[in-house]
Amino acid sequence: MQVLESLLNDFTKELGPINKTADLLNLKAKYIGKQGPLADVMKNLKDATPEEKRTIGAKANELKQQIEALFSQKMQEIELADINASLEKDKIDISLTDSMLEKGLQAAGYHPVTIIQQEIEDIFISMGFEVLDGPHIEDDYHNFEALNIPATHPARDMQDTFWFADKKHLLRTHTSTIQVRGMKERKPPFRFVGPGKVFRCERTDASHEMVFHQLEGMMVGENVSVGNLIYFMKTLLTEIFKKEVEVRLRPGFFPFVEPGFELDIKCLICGGKGCSVCKQVGWVELLPCGMVHPNVLKAGGIDPEKYNGFAFGLGLDRLVMMRYGIDDIRHLHGADLRFNSQFKSF
Numbered sequence: 266m267q268v269l270e271s272l273l274n275d276f277t278k279e280l281g282p283i284n285k286t287a288d289l290l291n292l293k294a295k296y297i298g299k300q301g302p303l304a305d306v307m308k309n310l311k312d313a314t315p316e317e318k319r320t321i322g323a324k325a326n327e328l329k330q331q332i333e334a335l336f337s338q339k340m341q342e343i344e345l346a347d348i349n350a351s352l353e354k355d356k357i358d359i360s361l362t363d364s365m366l367e368k369g370l371q372a373a374g375y376h377p378v379t380i381i382q383q384e385i386e387d388i389f390i391s392m393g394f395e396v397l398d399g400p401h402i403e404d405d406y407h408n409f410e411a412l413n414i415p416a417t418h419p420a421r422d423m424q425d426t427f428w429f430a431d432k433k434h435l436l437r438t439h440t441s442t443i444q445v446r447g448m449k450e451r452k453p454p455f456r457f458v459g460p461g462k463v464f465r466c467e468r469t470d471a472s473h474e475m476v477f478h479q480l481e482g483m484m485v486g487e488n489v490s491v492g493n494l495i496y497f498m499k500t501l502l503t504e505i506f507k508k509e510v511e512v513r514l515r516p517g518f519f520p521f522v523e524p525g526f527e528l529d530i531k532c533l534i535c536g537g538k539g540c541s542v543c544k545q546v547g548w549v550e551l552l553p554c555g556m557v558h559p560n561v562l563k564a565g566g567i568d569p570e571k572y573n574g575f576a577f578g579l580g581l582d583r584l585v586m587m588r589y590g591i592d593d594i595r596h597l598h599g600a601d602l603r604f605n606s607q608f609k610s611f
């Protein structure tokens with residue numbers, strides 16, 4: 266009983282200055298662990314009288330509970346103190362002031378692809394288009410099947426695809442997937458654009474990346490014509506470049522459009538003389554487009570006898586390169602602040 270009576274006092278005294286979890290656990294083990302005084306008392310109880318067993322046993326239990334309660338309370342205090350200390354340490358002052366800039370800290374800015382994307386969205390919104398989004402991880406149906414590219418179609422090889430191990434899912438190779446989802450969710454007439462990242466297992470060079478950006482556009486109604494398509498494409502380019510740019514339209518093959526076109530822009534890096542960006546041809550492929558194939562309308566739940574439409578898939582990174590005179594697409598993904606901070610934000 267004497268041992269037990271002094272135990273709580275001793276524990277409380279030692280507990281006071283502790284401020285680390287490890288020390289606290291050690292202290293608990295010292296008092297109520299297997300080798301501790303409480304365990305000793307319990308072991309020696311076998312030689313005691315039944316009366317002693319009852320009183321000492323009860324006292325020992327009560328003591329154990331008291332020590333455990335004090336232990337838990339202290340543990341909570343330590344954990345709270347730890348959280349507060351790390352919050353204090355990780356505190357960031359987000360109000361970056363001029364004086365901090367003078368000390369050489371960089372102000373954040375928008376990436377040039379974001380700037381152009383935002384500008385194009387605004388241009389299309391002003392012409393009555395909605396802006397849609399879509400997932401990066403897609404299935405075969407949305408990336409190929411619904412776009413008139415069945416399993417055995419050779420056009421599947423036009424875009425080298427990153428497949429997931431289940432062979433059913435993939436990283437979308439183009440933003441045309443947004444067309445499929447957009448059509449299913451609305452009734453004609455409608456018009457929308459859908460910007461986003463796309464992924465292709467390609468070798469990189471001055472004008473090719475594995476991860477790049479496209480902006481899909483679609484307009485469906487009762488009498489949509491190639492004339493409408495050309496009008497919207499021209500308006501887009503004049504707004505973006507703020508000047509007349511030379512373009513050429515040539516036939517292009519995409520299973521999801523008929524007829525299909527390639528809209529090229531005279532290379533603004535070399536002025537058409539030939540360089541690594543335009544692969545010495547003087548023109549850059551920028552804006553494939555065409556009239557939506559009847560099979561694609563059908564897959565989208567739209568009657569091709571009644572409605573028709575156009576679609577296009579703008580290469581955003583190349584447009585950025587033309588607008589700012591960037592001679593290698595890889596600069597866009599280099600994460601070099603000296604490069605990124607040169608562009609004015611919207």
Ligand code: FA5
Binds near residue numbers: 478
């Ligand atoms: C397509 O992806 C079609 N889905 C576009 C389309 C939509 C056609 C609707 C008709 C109707 P293409 O594979 O050509 O097409 O890519 C479109 C644009 O993305 C190209 O003109 C080019 O500007 C850009 N692009 C293609 N591959 C790369 C790449 N590896 N790196 C950077 N830009 C690329």
